[in-house]
Amino acid sequence: MTKNPKEEKTLVLIKPDGIQRALAGEILSRFERVGLKLVALKFLLPTPDQAYRHYVKNEAEIEALGFRSIEGKKKSGIEVTEEPKLLGKKIIDRLVTFLSAGPVIAMVLEGNHAVAITRKLVGSTEPLQSDVGTIRGDYTIDSYSLADYGDAGRAVRNLIHASANIEEADYEIKVWFEPKEIVNYKNSFDAILYDVNLDGILE
Numbered sequence: 001m002t003k004n005p006k007e008e009k010t011l012v013l014i015k016p017d018g019i020q021r022a023l024a025g026e027i028l029s030r031f032e033r034v035g036l037k038l039v040a041l042k043f044l045l046p047t048p049d050q051a052y053r054h055y056v057k058n059e060a061e062i063e064a065l066g067f068r069s070i071e072g073k074k075k076s077g078i079e080v081t082e083e084p085k086l087l088g089k090k091i092i093d094r095l096v097t098f099l100s101a102g103p104v105i106a107m108v109l110e111g112n113h114a115v116a117i118t119r120k121l122v123g124s125t126e127p128l129q130s131d132v133g134t135i136r137g138d139y140t141i142d143s144y145s146l147a148d149y150g151d152a153g154r155a156v157r158n159l160i161h162a163s164a165n166i167e168e169a170d171y172e173i174k175v176w177f178e179p180k181e182i183v184n185y186k187n188s189f190d191a192i193l194y195d196v197n198l199d200g201i202l203e
């Protein structure tokens, strides 16, 4: 039998800026209130190796990240001359430094279209462009130009990571959780969100 769509899972990280700014509760409540189910959660300090494994599931991902970043920068009116693979490498170095700089919360969320619904709530990568109403749009103000300002450069601080597609989610969940740490349970939303018959609503 094919997998039940209501069991789709995604990986979310509240990055060090989200923890430092005490936004963990606010962020978590956004996912709870939409109807996604929390099935795993931990608070930890990632190692640089774990952060690297999270962002680089294969070699092709380095260049793909560079391409996405170039597209994002163009949308913000920034001219890009860097080659995608080199840019991808640079961003990954910065991401590894950022993600392992302080504690994070890792969680697995489950529900119908969990990956797409979560990405919609999170908003686009650069907070400058993220829509109002999204987590990145509502709670922070970073931009590519500020992240590149000065001599050093850093990762864009956008509070949160969420898997971009189901394949990425399957890979990333394994980076942060053992299978036994993911808990199967019923909550009170299940019946009204998913049951075919509505028995049990009226007394």
Ligand SMILES: Nc1ncnc2c1ncn2[C@@H]1O[C@H](COP(=O)(O)OP(=O)(O)O)[C@@H](O)[C@H]1O
Pocket (backbone or CB within 6 Å): 065, 068, 069, 073, 091, 094, 095, 124, 125, 144, 147, 154, 155, 156, 157, 158, 160, 161, 162, 164
């Ligand atoms: N040009 C850039 N400069 C600095 N940091 C970047 C840049 N592009 C992306 N990042 C960082 O890399 C992370 C991963 O990028 P990507 O997977 O494309 O975005 P998303 O987090 O929205 O899935 C982003 O969340 C952001 O923190």
Ligand SMILES: [Mg+2]
Pocket (backbone or CB within 6 Å): 162, 164
């Ligand atoms: Mg991504």
